[in-house]
Amino acid sequence: MHILIISLPLHTNIGGILQSYALQTVLSRNGHDAIVLNRPFCSKPSVAKVLAKACCRLLKKMLGRETVPLFYDFKHYKEYTVISQHTEAFIEKNIHCRYYKRYTDIREADWDALVVGSDQIWRRNFNQKIENVFFDFAWDWKNVRRIAYAPSFGLDTWGYSDVETKNCAGLVKKFNLVTVREESAVGLCEKHLGVKPMHVLDPTMLLDRKDYEALTSEVKEKSDGDMLVYLLDPMESNLVTVKEVSAVLHHKPFYVFSKVNDTSLPLSERIQIPVEKWLKGFQDAKFVITDSFHGCIFSIIFNVPFVVLRNEQGGLARIYSLLSMFCLKDRLVDSVDDLKQLKIIDWNKVNAIREKKKYFALGLIDKILR
Template sequence: MKIGLITIHNVTNYGAILQAYATIQALSKYGDVTVINYQKNHLSHHMDLFRFKKSIRGIKMLGHDVLNFSSRSKMLSKFNKFIKQNMVLSEKVKREELLNKIDMGFDLYICGSDQIWNPEIVSSKNILDPIFFLSFAPKGSKKISYASSIGHHQFTNSEKPKVKEWLEDFNKISIREADGRQKLLEILPDKKVQQVLDPTLLFSKEEWLQKLNIPVKQPKEKYILVYSVPRTELIRKAILFFSKKLNYKVYSIDKGLIPMQKVDNQINKAGPKDYIELFANASFVITDSFHGLCFSINFEKPFAAISSKKVGNRQENLLELMKIDDRLMRNEKDFYKLNTNLENVEGQRNILRGLRENSLNYLESSIIS
């Protein structure tokens, strides 16, 4: 079977790259998987050595990349190497080519995971992209969504008819968050919409290390791993609090020029494999990232999930699913209540195992039915 996957695959976001990799791995059991190499500048420009847009923010970004040239070039090299080694890409295709219904010869078209249905993520103008709804697939093609995400976006009255049109002929629809499922059911009341796990959670820690050939080794020292993109004030306070409480060194996966306060080791050249290894060897994690949370849970690490507030539904949903929503830190007072050790490890393992089995079974039934 020839499987065509559309996802977010050409960015320097660790979660995006690793979810794409995990989706490919899960699908490869059923056939040859090709990532449709959709060239959307809003996303792919993140892979440019020097990023620039005609705006104040764009000028600042360019200045950052120039000053950070050495680290950024090494980081990009690792991302490009990872993609080349682990993904089969189609020829580069643009939006116009896809919308003209070019026949790519796939037996199955699949979209997901990540926030492909959130216009704030995939478009500079906050516009839904029909490509991520497989609108380009030839009529009568088998179409599946696996763990697609709407994020925190609320579909407008003008968007809802488009979403309905694009999804009506899907054979199977699954989504990552419970609230996203409800949003789709309101638009498509006659459709079955399944909630499933993010693909990064479909494989255990041992499987991740084995697949990427990462050796299991004892770290030189215990460390707190910090993974945060926006560097919020609450993240900074969490670093100060937990580094003092645990007395561990602080490592940070951070592409910025200057490390945050109290960070002992800023890792700004990390590639996807480095990211996995750093999570695997951490003694405690502080993160406000959804995928940072996924790997903390999957790798059985004690962690503090720092609330992303208005855009935190993805975090909250996963924590509720795992029955550990007490690990969500909404303010400084929550720091004092958090148990910095793992609790009920076997119970958590069983919950994740059950969710993983259900998701894998759903994926298989969607493909072979």
């Protein structure tokens, strides 16, 4: 089958990139021609567009209502090409993509199935028009199979308007399979969309450790430490906690994140690290500190003991759901004092849960795509 996977744009989000890679790999191994829709995250602006925006900003600046640089769009594009150089190289090498500028450019004749997921693709403020990711562009297509594989709302509260809710409720009823990534999303779908989805694993967990180790085979440099630190929100209090945990556990921290959005830093310090090097960090680590959903996931995949620092802004619902699924709720900590309450992780139990849920999810997908 020709399958189009629709997720968030691939850019510098390593977790987002790997979940698209994993879902495509799973479908391809089952004999399908799976392609990821990759909408331009940062396109090169035309000269006319840059000049038009610069004129508007100049006028606003004269009126005291504008602080954005006149030629921000061109500056942003130039910076993005540098910041994303490693992630773009991984995407180019490992993910089969097709670029569509608009959803309405997608043609029925090209596809046998549409898959939306995973990541926070159903989170309202991550989409200009939420109906797009419920396949509104394909509402009258007759012979296409529609699948939602582990999409996330990101939050445990409903964020759609009444009109959006009504539209999406109508669209989702056309789906052949609806699954979600968080337990809380099951209730949200039942209450607001009128469907009862199944709770499944994030796509990255459908692959095994050896699959990711194959991606790191060319990384020769060993990580500079034995305690991996991956923080989406590296605020001062979290960095202090990292130092405290390091001292208590006698581990040397090494950092696998870049502050890609911190414009106060030199551009060279904002370059996202290679995906392969990020994965290699989990191979080398004896302990992980993270505030990231996918930081938790890859700790589990690589069987590395870990703790999760609270990151309310990133959406805790998905982390709560993941930790609950694997009976690891004690891994969510607020301070170094919480380390005293940690139990030793029973990796045999964790791996058994993952295997069971993995084959359940693969069975669901296979049944619809036969």
